[in-house]
Amino acid sequence: MFGGTAQWGATPFRNRTQKFQDYYRCYPIAMMPGKDRESANYGGKIFLPPSALSKLSMLHISYPMLFQLKSEENDNVTYGGVLEFIAEEGRVYLPQWIIETLDVGPGSLLEISSCDLPLGKFVKFEPQSVDFLDISDPRAVLERSFQNFSTLTVGDVFKFSYNDKTYGMKVLEVKPDLEDKHSVCCVETDIEVDFAPPVGYVDPSTQSDSNYGRAIKTPGTSGSSTPAPMAAAGTMAQSIGYSKLAQQTIKSASKNTFSGGGQKLSGKAVKPEEEASLDEHFKELVGLGSTDTDANPQPLRLPFGQLFFGFPLVPVKPSEDEETQTEEQQQQPHFSGTGQSLRESRKRKERNSSAGAAGGTPKKPTSPEMVVID
Amino acid sequence: MILRFRSKKGTLRAEAQPTDLFDVAFKKLTEDLPDIDPATITLATSPTGKQEPASRLLGKTVQKLGLNHGDMLFVSYTDSAPRAAVEAVTAETAPQMTAAHIRDATKQLPVDDYLEKQDGKIKRQLSALQQRKFGSRGMGEDTLPVDPWDEEYLKEQKIKHMSYHAYVKKLNSQANKKNGGGYIAPLNVSDFGVSKSCTGAHAPWPEGICSRCQPSAITLQSQPFRMVDHVEFAESGMINSFIEPWRQSGTQRIGWMYGHYEPYELVPLGIKAVVEAIYEPAQSGEYDGITITEITQADGQPQPPHIATAEACGLVPLGVIFTDLVDAGNGDGSVICKRHADSYFLSSLEVAFAGAMQARFPNKSRWSPTSEFSSKFVTAVISGNPKGEIDVSCYQVSEQCEAMARADLIEPSINPSVLLVKEATKTRYVPDVFYKKNNEYGRTVLQGANPQLPVDYMLVTLTHGFPQDPRPLFSSGLSSFPVENRELIGVTQSPQALGKALDSGSAGGAVSNFHLLSYIQSMGVLSAEEFQLLAKVATEKKDEDVSRLVASEGWNNLLLIIQ
Numbered sequence: 001m002f003g004g005t006a007q008w009g010a011t012p013f014r015n016r017t018q019k020f021q022d023y024y025r026c027y028p029i030a031m032m033p034g035k036d037r038e039s040a041n042y043g044g045k046i047f048l049p050p051s052a053l054s055k056l057s058m059l060h061i062s063y064p065m066l067f068q069l070k071s072e073e074n075d076n077v078t079y080g081g082v083l084e085f086i087a088e089e090g091r092v093y094l095p096q097w098i099i100e101t102l103d104v105g106p107g108s109l110l111e112i113s114s115c116d117l118p119l120g121k122f123v124k125f126e127p128q129s130v131d132f133l134d135i136s137d138p139r140a141v142l143e144r145s146f147q148n149f150s151t152l153t154v155g156d157v158f159k160f161s162y163n164d165k166t167y168g169m170k171v172l173e174v175k176p177d178l179e180d181k182h183s184v185c186c187v188e189t190d191i192e193v194d195f196a197p198p199v200g201y202v203d204p205s206t207q208s209d210s211n212y213g214r215a216i217k218t219p220g221t222s223g224s225s226t227p228a229p230m231a232a233a234g235t236m237a238q239s240i241g242y243s244k245l246a247q248q249t250i251k252s253a254s255k256n257t258f259s260g261g262g263q264k265l266s267g268k269a270v271k272p273e274e275e276a277s278l279d280e281h282f283k284e285l286v287g288l289g290s291t292d293t294d295a296n297p298q299p300l301r302l303p304f305g306q307l308f309f310g311f312p313l314v315p316v317k318p319s320e321d322e323e324t325q326t327e328e329q330q331q332q333p334h335f336s337g338t339g340q341s342l343r344e345s346r347k348r349k350e351r352n353s354s355a356g357a358a359g360g361t362p363k364k365p366t367s368p369e370m371v372v373i374d
Numbered sequence: 375m376i377l378r379f380r381s382k383k384g385t386l387r388a389e390a391q392p393t394d395l396f397d398v399a400f401k402k403l404t405e406d407l408p409d410i411d412p413a414t415i416t417l418a419t420s421p422t423g424k425q426e427p428a429s430r431l432l433g434k435t436v437q438k439l440g441l442n443h444g445d446m447l448f449v450s451y452t453d454s455a456p457r458a459a460v461e462a463v464t465a466e467t468a469p470q471m472t473a474a475h476i477r478d479a480t481k482q483l484p485v486d487d488y489l490e491k492q493d494g495k496i497k498r499q500l501s502a503l504q505q506r507k508f509g510s511r512g513m514g515e516d517t518l519p520v521d522p523w524d525e526e527y528l529k530e531q532k533i534k535h536m537s538y539h540a541y542v543k544k545l546n547s548q549a550n551k552k553n554g555g556g557y558i559a560p561l562n563v564s565d566f567g568v569s570k571s572c573t574g575a576h577a578p579w580p581e582g583i584c585s586r587c588q589p590s591a592i593t594l595q596s597q598p599f600r601m602v603d604h605v606e607f608a609e610s611g612m613i614n615s616f617i618e619p620w621r622q623s624g625t626q627r628i629g630w631m632y633g634h635y636e637p638y639e640l641v642p643l644g645i646k647a648v649v650e651a652i653y654e655p656a657q658s659g660e661y662d663g664i665t666i667t668e669i670t671q672a673d674g675q676p677q678p679p680h681i682a683t684a685e686a687c688g689l690v691p692l693g694v695i696f697t698d699l700v701d702a703g704n705g706d707g708s709v710i711c712k713r714h715a716d717s718y719f720l721s722s723l724e725v726a727f728a729g730a731m732q733a734r735f736p737n738k739s740r741w742s743p744t745s746e747f748s749s750k751f752v753t754a755v756i757s758g759n760p761k762g763e764i765d766v767s768c769y770q771v772s773e774q775c776e777a778m779a780r781a782d783l784i785e786p787s788i789n790p791s792v793l794l795v796k797e798a799t800k801t802r803y804v805p806d807v808f809y810k811k812n813n814e815y816g817r818t819v820l821q822g823a824n825p826q827l828p829v830d831y832m833l834v835t836l837t838h839g840f841p842q843d844p845r846p847l848f849s850s851g852l853s854s855f856p857v858e859n860r861e862l863i864g865v866t867q868s869p870q871a872l873g874k875a876l877d878s879g880s881a882g883g884a885v886s887n888f889h890l891l892s893y894i895q896s897m898g899v900l901s902a903e904e905f906q907l908l909a910k911v912a913t914e915k916k917d918e919d920v921s922r923l924v925a926s927e928g929w930n931n932l933l934l935i936i937q
Binding site for chain 2: 242300301303306310311313315316
């Protein structure tokens, strides 16, 4: 009835006979002997030793088998399912992103215990790069990759692969959100998904759409003069490969001539530098005179008779009118006010800048400005 | 052995065997002198010797003629036509092509002729004080009538560019006042291509080049004048109807503007383009661009009907108009202002497009050495203004830009406020291009295009407006007949729609719609004269024309089809 190996560290509130708990040293899947298991690296399931299987079968474990993975070094916790019981004894093999999430190195000690997670109802993701927006059918891609996952935990940054490219995805929020777990089971359940703007995506300040053909425009509210929801946002930008042309320009200007990966002795992966957001650099190119940039913009060669309007949007600066400014400021009461300065001479200037084109969409709350003590 | 022929042109060597007929060598000579009639060629053995007509020597062997290896024969001939005239098309020596002749012979638009007759000087209203001082027709310093090109006056009136005729008059007053007898064409047409007809001692481009035929460095400046000053839309509903496809589908739209020109009173010697109709060509619009399939897929297609329709109605192509609208998402119909001083007004792609269109529709001018100067073609953009309202802006591209586009020197870039100067190749000579810029020290310097060029130098802005008292040429109203090429929003032109339109209203009024006329033209049922008559009915609405039309065969065929 009881497992042969020692089971230390169980808390007094849990019945040992009903729960599996053990310690293992964790290793990345890449280090697993045998053939390459790249696809397993992009999943959420781990490899346990066969002894774990025998232990588990003797306990009453509810299916699907879900485990809490807790690092002994730093108390980071995450959750996962199991793929196969073929690991060597005393070892557990984890996908790379779990190792990163737990912030441990190969060979460090993990406490693995079985647990129960509620079925997930809602999850909010944050893609870790704007490349995610290039996927034409994110729903299908995610459904496919989630077959490899059993759990979704808040704070996880899991990686999945699609079309030979890896995409990072951070879990921001799950429902139901249990106090101690912040994780849900995503097996055989319908989950509502929401996306936050990807990391590195700069929202063109007040507007909700970008002119490159990436964001899908939200339908305008009712009103006879607003256009119908556009199924083909920015199609010409895509068909002429505008963003690629722009990236070539930026690459030629960027100082990253020495790019490439690197290796760390600790075994952790070196994160490649995120490509600078397209919008930031490119907006600089638009609107400036020609010679202020180093990069020479690529020519735009379209057949005669084709006109393209999808250049990056430079919002118009509000007029110098005092009235309109104060009006806008009244609409945005957040984070304004005076600050204290140790120097008597300088006054704090109002930092509320460009509210963008007329129409005055209320701005999303921004993070508080840093307080500078002069 | 080798025989030598020395002529005015140079020395030619010809190979021939002693036993060959002389014809062999002679053939080579005639090939070298293609413009010369062989019957006039005479040959002599010494420069001053007796010239024998070549025909006498043909048919004999070289040996028989007593010619040895290396012998020189001196050739003379009479020119059939002066070669200089054949080569030089724009030579000023040729009598038909003098500037003065062009000035007298070129046919301009009626509005141009009308404006030229006026002197354009602006009479100033004298204040009461000035009247007392100078009398009612005072000609003191402050009250002298102002020239239409006077910069101070234009600045005062907030007119950004002087009108074309003011410019011509200014140049004429400077260039031609002293020459009592001679006349120099005041307008200078920029030509940045290599002069093909350079008569220097070199092979024509691209084999050879000299400093006379290569174009000099170009200094871009903003154009001080503009060919058209104002654009007036005959009725404001026209713009509303043009925006309708965007409202319903969210895709952009482009149209050709047709109308006529009239003098514009608010600018001295100004011209306004009065838009009577906007024809929407076959196009594929998207959220962020337009492809004019009428142009891009033009091969093999029949000529689109608007050209013939406009001609029949006495209208000329005035320009192009397109939308660049993005809803601001506020639900109140406001649009994003994309085009403003900090971004761009007309993107480099549109500037290149406008340059090419302007080159297609040149302006006839008496004062230009080539009888054409720049163009009156206008580019209008419907976009958001800084207040978020839908507004129209009208531009033209400068004459220098047209010349650069013709010489294939520039191309658009992905940065809309920058044009790129193309690189020189074997077949394209690219001169240096300079423009003035205020550098970081605040000084105005000449900056070379490296290869970027700011687009602002190429643009000229026009004003636009709507008449207080609209009297459009096409009076049947904008909704009387569906507009062409609007299938994407479910609007189609069909014989049924035509029948419906004809039933409503009186005969003359019912057909007075440009889109209806184009549709009938595209049906091809009416003959050319009948269509001309129909257009006359639509524009002039005279009863006798109506009765003639109704009696015509083509019209009755048309009615049959509609039933």
